[in-house]
Amino acid sequence: MVREHTDTLVRAGSMLSAMAFALALGASACGSDPPQTASGTPGASSSGGSSGDGGGPSGDGGGPNVPDPDPSDAMFDPDHVIEIGITMAPEDWDTLRRQSRDVSELFGEGCMDGPKESPYTQFPATVTVDGTTLEMSAVRKKGFLGSASLSKPSLKVSFDEYVDGREHAGLEGMTLNNARQDPSLIKTCLAFKVFRDAGLPASRCNFAHVTVNGDDLGIYAHVEPVGKRLLERHFTDASGDLYEGQLSDFRGGWIATYEKKTNEDDPDRSELDAVASALLASDAELDATLGAVLELGTFRRYWATEALIAAWDGYAASTNNHFVYFDPASGKMSFLPWGPDLSFDPVDALGPPGRPQSVSARGAIASRLYQTPELRVAYAEAMKDLLETAWKEDALLLEIERMEKLLSPYVRDNAEAVRVATDAIRGFVTGRRATITAEITPTPPEWTFPPPAAECMTALGTMTGTFSTTWGSLAQMDPFATGTGTFDVAIPADNPQSAETLGAAVGQEAGQPGSELDMNGRAQLSMIGSFPDGTVRILVFFVDAAVFTDGGEGPYDWQSAYAFAIDYTESEPVITGMLTDGKIHFDTASREPGAPVTGSFEATVLGGGFL
Template sequence: MIAATLALAALACPAVPPEPEPDPEPAPDTSGVLFEPERVIEVAIEIAEGDWDELRFQSRSIVDIFGGDCLAQPFADPFSYFPATVTVDGEVLADVGVRKKGFLGSLSSDKPSLKLKLDEFVAGQRVHGLPRLTLNNNAQDPSAIRQCLGYGVFARAGVPAPRCNFAHVTVNGVDLGVFTHVESMDKHLIGRHFDDDNGDLWEGTLSDFRASWTGTFEKKTNEADVDKAHIDAVTVAAGAPDAELIAELEAQIDLDGFFALWATESLVGHWDGYGGNTNNFYLYDDPTSGLLHFLPWGIDQTFVNGGGGETPPAVTTVGVLAHRLLDVAEGRERYASAMRRLLDDAWDEAALDAEIDRMTALIEPLVPPETLTAIGDVRGFVDARRDGVTAALDAGLAPVTEPLRDAFCFELIGDVDVTFATTWGTIVNDDIFNTGSGTLAGTVRGNAIVPAQVGSRGGGHPEQPGRVVVQVFGAMPDQSIVAAAVELDEAQLAEGTVELDGEQAIGYLVRFVPATGANELLGLLLAGTLTLSAASTDEGAAFEGSIVSELYWFPF
């Protein structure tokens, strides 16, 4: 009886389950160690030689980027992760994913920019709490200091910016020199700047808030949900009438933050950012504020004047938000206020010069002399920038009169098939139909190229040391001359095939009329090849081969 009663009691009062174990405390974030400004971190990569060669030669071409309906979707990523053992400041990490990084201008096979993904092959692997490292090769920053200097200005302006310092990198014992170590754009960075890191992070690459330009926004978090409703809402707001523009935008984006980013981009000369090129920026859709926030990226071409020495404008106007905000008086006033505040609070020439001195002393033992010359150019930009910007503000900002740019996808308009047989050094000879022979065929917008006579010449580029040029000329029945030409680096000169990538190897088709001096570019030779069957650089030696390529037109 007692036993039965106890059994019933047990059924009526089931055992209370034990309290669940509390979640383990997250490991402390010690990532600041890797961004201490006073030191250069050491990164040693050990990777299978075959993997390294495959990694560094992975690339994309201009046609990959601009061909077809180029703005309809995010740009394809041609880069793969390869496993490697990576040692960071003495800490050995096995099976780290390593891949090449870059869009176009910074791509290099000798010293590629790199992304290191610690958890690509080992779940949860971190280094000082970081899941990723980003190492930029400075191909477009000959000073090696622009990025760290610039991100410091963005941070002082109150813009959520990545941390930055330097890394000395070796691969399989080969010294690749100094890289800029930039904090990766991921949830870890977002968590430092925002209370809630669960929102959507978007990368803008030639992306804008215009109906035909939103396709290239690429989602970097919460990728399974491809909804772009917030970006679409900003696109609608950007088209609002002048009287409603500010209110419509403030309902969708952190507008004060945008003015700060836009002014800072302009001040440091970031022509390749949102304001200047609708490129190199991120958006964070913050769940707390319900607003989109702008973050800067890709600032390696800052702190420099243009090729003719012209200074960058005090306000960039390519992005539709920049364009529209200058349409209204309040937008112009808020931009000017943001820029003056920036000059007061974040642009201290003495402090910037001291930072340049500090970084120079840090990397000087690791960089070639030409880097120090480029650093001098950065210093000159810093010291002169305030006067130019202040003068522009004092003169008053005006609405933008130029229309927004058109889409710039390349148009396939024809093809070219060429052979040439000449001798090295004939490039300086103007008797173009007696310096070599060849064939020239193809089409331009449906019109066949059928020359009556063909000549060719080649050799070292007369105006660009270290470059090689081959030209094939066709005398046309209308007394014009059509010429196909390819220019390439001397280092590429060898028997075999060279890809016409539009960067190192550039091809083009031109037409000129000797009687009048008129000339026109017919198109670019892209997605094609130059094949050399004889490629000696001895004066008078045979220089022979062929060019087979598609012909593209570009609207810019």
């Protein structure tokens, strides 16, 4: 049976490669980067394009302030690629890029108790921005797991960490996202253009070309932090409470994961509880009760925009990647978007099979509203209005073309991968209106899928083994033709077993647009074995290029490597766990066709919970 289904290795790898990005971002439910300054928070998502600052919240959300011109506008010029050169001690750079989060802490016992402390520390550096040199700046890593990278980490630059009060062009620092999960490089800015065109508050965004100690790291998304300066542009009162939500929701067991980003010294979080309590109202009273604490018109438009651009890793689809702000002027909560680099793709990597494209309703607010018949109709009307007023295909296609041309001089070594990914976005934009309209006409579809699990993962047991295969064997879809090794499992710990039949294959990471064309991308190592109890188990490892070398090794920290264990069924692979607390080691590793790839691995397997 194993030989008959070895194509499962490739299918499972593609599935896991896609879902891992969304799951990785979800890990941030248990931890968040601290604010850089009182006026901003790092890691904010972004808005951009050539559409200007956009409007304030729509619906019943009121209008924005009209502040003095922002001196930082030039730093977010959508037609300018900022040149950033960072010089720092080589040993500091090596330490910075290897700093990582503890995956067991993020996903394991106590993961829902609240945000965990960031492991990232500041390092002194000289930073040059478009020719202006700022000595004694500070640089640190940023992000959670999905964008983690040894070779191209996301970065937070601070101009005032060591020089009190210093700004450059109206900015206290710069947030640089590595676009590691987006081969096109443009999804973040494009997504936030749509949010802005919808009249919703969102950060500004453009692009930066970054070098560190002379090494070219390529194009980054330069995004504006979500903080008081952004709030001042979109709300009449910016003194309220701002919370970051990463795998956070207004249901039992989830509220503690919201991290307060302003007014941190005030421990009062009752405003979050008030929203959760409003969701308990009857259907007849829900609109009025929830509307007293939430800007409902704005939320529906925000919710519909997430679905329209297929932001499957946002609030409504996965309770991830969002901010909520409590405006003292209105006394109500509004949502702000976050981290939409996994957008413009109809495939929902974490969603249930057969899910509709026109709506997501896993978040508690979205679910409660959508399951109320009259309010479901209100959502569909919000989507229709969005299609009529904000979704302009011709303008979006021009914006895609503009970004593509702007970045073309910087992506020559990977031009084909970028082209493939960008063309996929064009196809999405062109066909999205017809897809959505067909679903919501004459009535919106039902949502019958359960909410996400609110349980932390637990240790299931251990896996160890060895592998010997050749580069390129993954594409052959038959690991037994070239691969061998050992595969020992103790799940549970008192039931050790060894694989009776084993195969291994390795090649370029599957499942991501353009990844097979990116020779600096992750390597994918897959192993499959049949065990005495009749189980067929598969391991799929994704390994950073910096680790995939002779003598290379790394932990399962999602930047050196990450891996999943799955059991095979006659229909689809079933994920049983993710690997932690161990390492993968390569005796030999090369990307030359047919070159030997040998090594070993050991790991603890975490299962249940979010999986």
